[in-house]
Amino acid sequence: MDPRSEVILRQVNYLKGKVLFIHAPNDQLLSTLDTSIESSIWTWNYADHQAQIKNGYTSYFDVSFPQQVYDQVVIYVPKSKELLNYILYQVASHLLKKSQIFLVGEKKGGVERAAKQLKAYGETKKLDSARHCQFWQTTLEKIVPIKPLTDWLQQYHIANHHIDMTIYSLPGVFSQNHLDVGTAVLLPYLEQVKSGTLADFGCGAGVISCYLAKLSPNNIVHALDVDAFALASTKITFERNNVPPNQFYTHAVTGIEDAPSDLDAIVSNPPFHQGIHTNYDASEGLCRQAKKHLKTQGELWIVANRFLNYSTLIEKYVGTCTVKADQQGFKVLYANNAKF
CATH class of the missing domain: 3.40.50.150 (Vaccinia Virus protein VP39)
Structure with a gap:
């Protein structure tokens, strides 16, 4: 399993309700979650999307936030700072205030920089640091208007x-x-x-x-x-x-x-x-x-x-x-x- 997913499992008790995993890798994380968690994936990687569909997961391949209602999102930090800005904005413009946003990434992949970007949307705290990765949480306080692509x-x-x-x-x-x-x-x-x-x-x-x-x-x-x-x-x-x-x-x-x-x-x-x-x-x-x-x-x-x-x-x-x-x-x- 991807080390980022292993860190999520260490803190899985934070997850509840309808959870959208954004940019999730092709691994077995979702199949290990409790059935009380209704999980789905938003990805822009077609190879991952095909593999996730094959695994029986609900996966959306798109550039826009899925047209569903979610209680929480878990963002796997992308390489691009500009792309994370876009993803965070999409999340903030689609979730309800007080929703939970989680961020997970490798230290060498810029997760600490990404956490600073996350802080623009609410009070942020680190939940875990393991497997050379970090897991962060924010309570959404800033709601932004939807912008066209x-x-x-x-x-x-x-x-x-x-x-x-x-x-x-x-x-x-x-x-x-x-x-x-x-x-x-x-x-x-x-x-x-x-x-x-x-x-x-x-x-x-x-x-x-x-x-x-x-x-x-x-x-x-x-x-x-x-x-x-x-x-x-x-x-x-x-x-x-x-x-x-x-x-x-x-x-x-x-x-x-x-x-x-x-x-x-x-x-x-x-x-x-x-x-x-x-x-x-x-x-x-x-x-x-x-x-x-x-x-x-x-x-x-x-x-x-x-x-x-x-x-x-x-x-x-x-x-x-x-x-x-x-x-x-x-x-x-x-x-x-x-x-x-």
Whole structure:
């Protein structure tokens, strides 16, 4: 069981009624709770959501607070300070005054910083510290009005060759308020990508997806991500850059295995973090399984940190890997799904 959940179990007597667990990991916590606790989960991680549904839990995959009434919430601290601000505001605008808000997180994950954010909503106290984690409680004293999701957007402009677009990003999305270096290195090479039906794996705020759509009205772009905030951001980016709705699709995925088939190209700045922890499963899975989703002569384009040896995997599972660029600590890798 996740150590954060173990700390919750140490203080489980504080929980009662209808309890919403926010950003809960995929573990067995809910099945160990007393039947008097009516528990459900709000998550924006599609892989966790699918696993929780499989376990028989009530799970909501969304960017907004579930349309239910709760007595208490337990928030697992997200990596992003801005995302926690959004979550706390959502909680405060949906709970009744005097409701209990609990916060749990790893010390190295910023739980003490998060507790300071929590104090803005009521008197806060630490209930426990164990397993390198902390568990905090607040009684909600500050009620705030509901704000539309669009009020939380940040934006920035990109001008590259003949493509001009504005990126719109919600809290917690990768590189929320600026263009990241890896994607900046990749952008000039997107004009070389084969036209047709394309996928952007790990779409984030939609930089690559929108750029590919803008390159040609004949491009059909599938934006794929595990994160609901990324998918919502990408959809807004498409719409506000006037990309026709029949030119793009957004998909919640657990990994590349959920991608469409018969693609002309897959383009990716693949993720290698899950929360505060490094995790290469998604990006390595992309290298291993991309071939199954590409047409013959379909292309794989990846930008990645120079130290990540994806070229070996690409050579083994897709085809000859060519380094198109090596600059600013990033490599742009290309392979063609030719018949062996």
